[in-house]
Amino acid sequence: MLVRLLNTLLMIVVALSITGVINRTRALLAGRKGIRFFQHVYNVRLLLRKGAVYSPTTTVLFRIAPCVYLGAAIIAFLFIPIADLEPVLSFHGDIILVAYLLALSRIAIVLAALDTGSSFEGMGAAREALYGALVEPALMMGLATFALFCGYSSFADIFSTAQEMNTNLTIVMLLLAYVFLIIMIIESGRVPVDDPRTHLELTMIHEVMCLDYSGIDLAMINIAGWLKNAIWAVIAANAVSVVMCFHWEFATPLAIFGTGITIGAIESLRARNKLSRNITYILTIVAMSALVLLTGFLLYQNIDI
Amino acid sequence: MYFYTLLAALLAVVLIFVAPLRAKVWVAASLIGASAIGALYLVVATLLGGEITLARFSTDFFGAEHITVDALSALFLAIIAIASVATVVYSRGYVEGYFKRFSAAHISLHYTSLVMLVVSMMLVVMSSGGFSFLFSWELMTIASFILILFEADRQDVRRAALNYLVMMHIGFMFLVAGFVLLYNVTGSANFAAVECYFKVAKPLPLFIIFFIGFGMKSGLFPMHIWLPEAHPAAPSHVSAIMSGVMIKTGIYGILRLLQAIDHDTELLYSIGLIVLLSGIITGLWGVILAAMQNDIKRLLAYSSIENIGVILIGLGIAAVGHAAGSNLIGMCGMCGALLHVVNHSLFKTMLFFSAGNIYSRMHTTAMNQMGGLAKHMPVTAILMLFATLAICALPPLNGFVSELLIYIGMFNGVSDGHEVLYSIGGIIALSLIGGIVVLAFSKLYGVVFLGSPRSTHVAESTEVDSQRIVAMALPAVFILIIGLLPQYAIRPIALVAEAVTGNSSVVAIGSFIPTLTTLSYVGVMLILVVALLYVIKRRAQLKRKIESGPTWGCGFTAPNIRMQYTGESFSEGLENIGRPLMKDMVDGRSVDKSEIFPSQHNYDVRHKDKVDSLLGQWWVQLMHRINKFVMRLRTGRVNNYITFALAFLAVVLLLSVIGIL
Numbered sequence: 015m016l017v018r019l020l021n022t023l024l025m026i027v028v029a030l031s032i033t034g035v036i037n038r039t040r041a042l043l044a045g046r047k048g049i050r051f052f053q054h055v056y057n058v059r060l061l062l063r064k065g066a067v068y069s070p071t072t073t074v075l076f077r078i079a080p081c082v083y084l085g086a087a088i089i090a091f092l093f094i095p096i097a098d099l100e101p102v103l104s105f106h107g108d109i110i111l112v113a114y115l116l117a118l119s120r121i122a123i124v125l126a127a128l129d130t131g132s133s134f135e136g137m138g139a140a141r142e143a144l145y146g147a148l149v150e151p152a153l154m155m156g157l158a159t160f161a162l163f164c165g166y167s168s169f170a171d172i173f174s175t176a177q178e179m180n181t182n183l184t185i186v187m188l189l190l191a192y193v194f195l196i197i198m199i200i201e202s203g204r205v206p207v208d209d210p211r212t213h214l215e216l217t218m219i220h221e222v223m224c225l226d227y228s229g230i231d232l233a234m235i236n237i238a239g240w241l242k243n244a245i246w247a248v249i250a251a252n253a254v255s256v257v258m259c260f261h262w263e264f265a266t267p268l269a270i271f272g273t274g275i276t277i278g279a280i281e282s283l284r285a286r287n288k289l290s291r292n293i294t295y296i297l298t299i300v301a302m303s304a305l306v307l308l309t310g311f312l313l314y315q316n317i318d319i
Numbered sequence: 320m321y322f323y324t325l326l327a328a329l330l331a332v333v334l335i336f337v338a339p340l341r342a343k344v345w346v347a348a349s350l351i352g353a354s355a356i357g358a359l360y361l362v363v364a365t366l367l368g369g370e371i372t373l374a375r376f377s378t379d380f381f382g383a384e385h386i387t388v389d390a391l392s393a394l395f396l397a398i399i400a401i402a403s404v405a406t407v408v409y410s411r412g413y414v415e416g417y418f419k420r421f422s423a424a425h426i427s428l429h430y431t432s433l434v435m436l437v438v439s440m441m442l443v444v445m446s447s448g449g450f451s452f453l454f455s456w457e458l459m460t461i462a463s464f465i466l467i468l469f470e471a472d473r474q475d476v477r478r479a480a481l482n483y484l485v486m487m488h489i490g491f492m493f494l495v496a497g498f499v500l501l502y503n504v505t506g507s508a509n510f511a512a513v514e515c516y517f518k519v520a521k522p523l524p525l526f527i528i529f530f531i532g533f534g535m536k537s538g539l540f541p542m543h544i545w546l547p548e549a550h551p552a553a554p555s556h557v558s559a560i561m562s563g564v565m566i567k568t569g570i571y572g573i574l575r576l577l578q579a580i581d582h583d584t585e586l587l588y589s590i591g592l593i594v595l596l597s598g599i600i601t602g603l604w605g606v607i608l609a610a611m612q613n614d615i616k617r618l619l620a621y622s623s624i625e626n627i628g629v630i631l632i633g634l635g636i637a638a639v640g641h642a643a644g645s646n647l648i649g650m651c652g653m654c655g656a657l658l659h660v661v662n663h664s665l666f667k668t669m670l671f672f673s674a675g676n677i678y679s680r681m682h683t684t685a686m687n688q689m690g691g692l693a694k695h696m697p698v699t700a701i702l703m704l705f706a707t708l709a710i711c712a713l714p715p716l717n718g719f720v721s722e723l724l725i726y727i728g729m730f731n732g733v734s735d736g737h738e739v740l741y742s743i744g745g746i747i748a749l750s751l752i753g754g755i756v757v758l759a760f761s762k763l764y765g766v767v768f769l770g771s772p773r774s775t776h777v778a779e780s781t782e783v784d785s786q787r788i789v790a791m792a793l794p795a796v797f798i799l800i801i802g803l804l805p806q807y808a809i810r811p812i813a814l815v816a817e818a819v820t821g822n823s824s825v826v827a828i829g830s831f832i833p834t835l836t837t838l839s840y841v842g843v844m845l846i847l848v849v850a851l852l853y854v855i856k857r858r859a860q861l862k863r864k865i866e867s868g869p870t871w872g873c874g875f876t877a878p879n880i881r882m883q884y885t886g887e888s889f890s891e892g893l894e895n896i897g898r899p900l901m902k903d904m905v906d907g908r909s910v911d912k913s914e915i916f917p918s919q920h921n922y923d924v925r926h927k928d929k930v931d932s933l934l935g936q937w938w939v940q941l942m943h944r945i946n947k948f949v950m951r952l953r954t955g956r957v958n959n960y961i962t963f964a965l966a967f968l969a970v971v972l973l974l975s976v977i978g979i980l
Contacts, residue, residue, distance in 0.1 A: 065863035069870040071771055073693045075704070078853060085849035089841060105837035106830065107727040111714060114722075115845075117753065118713040121761050128765030128884070130870045131691070136770075136884020143761055144892040147754030154750035158733050158743060167730040215873045225871050229863070230856050293892065304747070311739055 021099040029244035039278025061233035079126030086119035087238040097265035104170035127223040138222035152303040198246030247273040347430040355400035381449030381508035390818035395444040409790035436462035449508030479552035490535025513579035537569025550620035555675025588642035595635025602628020610759035650827030651728030659721035665794040669706035680780035693768040715842025717801035806835040
């Protein structure tokens with residue numbers, strides 16, 4: 015019980031700090047002092063205290079959607095262990111449930127965007143739906159690679175099994191960590207796929223879908239975003255922890271700083287893709303994921319023989 | 320049997336034809352209700368007590384046959400019973416709109432065919448094979464042909480119906496060939512003899528002949544092209560029962576064949592491979608084209624093709640798993656596939672009913688004419704959202720349970736090291752299908768029900784009668800039960816899976832139950848968390864200032880409805896990827912880039928299936944060529960015709976002299 019509580023607390027810490035680390039990294043690389051570390055939390059607290067404006071075009075679906083978006087993310091969040099800790103929920107096959115819960119939250123926000131009748135939000139919804147569809151195989155293949163090497167199909171079992179250190183496994187797991195990092199970039203709408211700081215609605219993806227949300231709804235969407243970031247970051251960090259035999263005390267900072275600094279650095283050093291290049295970018299990751307899985311399969315066969 | 324069937328048919332015809340116009344539906348409903356109750360009784364009796372044989376008889380063609388209900392028939396009887404009751408309840412409101420347009424006889428014919436379709440489907444899944452199977456199969460085809468032809472005054476309807484009839488008979492020929500082959504080798508044309516055939520003769524040719532025959536009915540790639548034509552043409556409740564149940568009779572046939580493979584590992588392996596590959600291709604093809612469609616019913620039709628693909632992926636994994644000696648993988652795949660058969664019959668009927676509600680108000684199924692319907696048809700909108708989430712396989716609804724089982728089977732394959740490559744192929748295909756389905760259905764729902772109206776008809780539409788709503792709610796109840804209590808729903812399914820595979824399901828059930836029990840808790844938890852968040856939000860907002868303001872137009876002051884995102888623009892990104900699968904039919908002209916002040920344009924694009932033209936064109940050209948040759952013989956002179964007759968007689972004489980005739 016205590017272990018589960020610790021796991022959940024650490025996950026919340028990860029969720030709250032990643033955005034801070036990204037912002038700080040970006041500021042340092044640009045030579046600025048930067049905003050407060052928890053500024054994003056203060057912003058959300060401010061939003062939680064505000065009223066709301068709803069468009070008359072929208073239906074009740076628009077008001078429920080943020081709750082579904084956050085609710086599905088919360089449930090998915092409860093399945094993720096940090097290294098060998100025990101998550102709150104776990105069952106045989108939960109990796110599939112997590113993927114589909116994230117799909118549920120995606121369809122909720124896509125439908126809400128279409129509910130406003132705005133052409134900009136329609137644009138964002140179409141892009142999000144397409145990117146989500148294309149990234150799904152990459153995610154599943156990444157999870158399948160875990161299943162192949164660890165012999166289980168639940169997050170808790172995968173990451174709690176002690177693995178023998180060997181070069182093959184290390185290579186595969188590091189590549190997997192990379193794949194999940196990119197999946198995180200795609201799903202959370204970061205550079206080079208999307209730029210959260212852009213002010214041009216035409217080129218936004220994630221941001222443009224929430225244009226009509228204000229107050230508590232917007233806060234919920236932001237919180238769900240943090241939770242999702244934590245899910246991806248922790249999976250990526252766990253992949254590394256499996257080979258390094260890290261326990262939670264190393265895995266947690268790794269999840270926060272590893273992903274935070276990487277994404278912050280990418281955001282400072284890279285320009286965003288041209289929108290039409292995004293599909294190629296995502297398909298490259300799908301191909302990469304397939305390659306990791308197949309390489310993993312071949313290496314795995316070798317290990318057995 | 321035929322005598323009684325025909326007598327029953329005649330009785331149904333007489334009863335429906337003599338009934339007054341408004342009472343016809345009730346006569347049909349009581350006939351269908353009676354057969355559904357009978358079927359459900361048989362289902363329960365079979366699942367509790369084992370096989371029940373209703374009749375034994377002998378036919379002139381294929382020898383002894385019988386009408387038997389076993390576990391596999393019971394599963395299909397159950398879905399036929401539920402879907403047919405929902406369909407006939409729904410049909411009243413839908414058909415009433417046509418009372419002025421069609422004669423009473425026309426309406427009677429429609430209801431008679433509906434009754435015949437239900438009865439023939441039940442007979443199909445109960446007959447042991449051979450003549451009685453083919454007889455009911457053909458009856459099913461003809462009844463559904465008449466049902467599609469309901470709006471026979473529309474040319475596209477006649478075209479689609481004829482297309483359907485021709486395709487179905489090509490499939491029928493394959494089935495006849497299959498049964499004749501079976502009878503020749505084993506002396507019996509029952510499905511039970513297939514097992515014997517597989518032992519004494521080369522099994523694969525027979526399997527492929529049957530597979531094509533059954534695949535034609537279930538919309539297997541590349542024989543799926545009748546589906547997207549027939550469904551937009553048929554009335555919505557007919558599409559519902561055809562797509563929800565009738566195409567599953569093809570799956571039923573394939574299951575009968577799988578049942579016959581008795582622990583022959585090599586055969587199981589190759590058949591599993593064929594089924595898996597065709598499932599992957601069918602599923603991906605169906606889902607990509609579904610996302611491209613701009614017509615509600617065409618989209619739903621392609622989604623049926625995709626679901627058949629998912630079912631076949633499950634069956635393929637089951638067969639490959641059994642061949643590899645893993646009972647667990649086999650059971651996961653089989654239970655997932657069987658449960659998906661049930662699930663698809665539930666949400667697809669609901670979706671087609673919603674399409675029918677929309678059609679009866681908007682008089683079109685073109686998505687780009689709609690928008691904002693949720694405000695005018697709120698109940699339909701809620702039920703459709705429910706079905707949409709279910710078909711997207713999202714937790715906590717039933718679609719997720721069946722896909723989860725198939726996934727677990729494949730992930731087990733990967734983690735245990737059994738048939739890793741096939742499992743990986745299945746995982747990639749199923750995840751891609753899952754992703755694109757979300758795109759396709761968020762497009763369908765978003766464009767039709769949400770946003771601003773794209774035509775003036777939307778404002779005039781009103782909610783449909785309560786009877787149609789009840790018909791839609793019936794499948795919804797089952798969707799919720801399977802989705803939230805999967806640990807109980809899996810038990811009867813496992814019984815059927817046991818009967819098909821011939822293996823014990825104890826181990827598999829033992830591994831499912833904890834998974835599904837947790838899943839059921841998680842489902843309830845998800846609903847509670849969402850409800851809690853909503854309540855908290857509403858309470859917090861009570862004290863705040865809640866304003867109403869126009870949708871943010873990004874500073875543009877004169878946005879209009881024509882700027883709203885359409886279905887076509889929603890799937891534009893996928894279009895670039897899916898282009899090789901389609902052929903565009905363009906009416907009108909798009910706005911040229913050099914036009915600074917665009918004039919008025921008419922532009923209509925439809926994404927047609929490439930297989931359609933590939934299969935259609937050479938066929939039509941061949942017919943043209945043959946006709947041209949035959950036309951040369953039609954000279955219009957009597958003396959020529961007499962010459963032909965003489966020549967024919969001479970040929971007959973010659974042949975009989977030689978001894979051929």
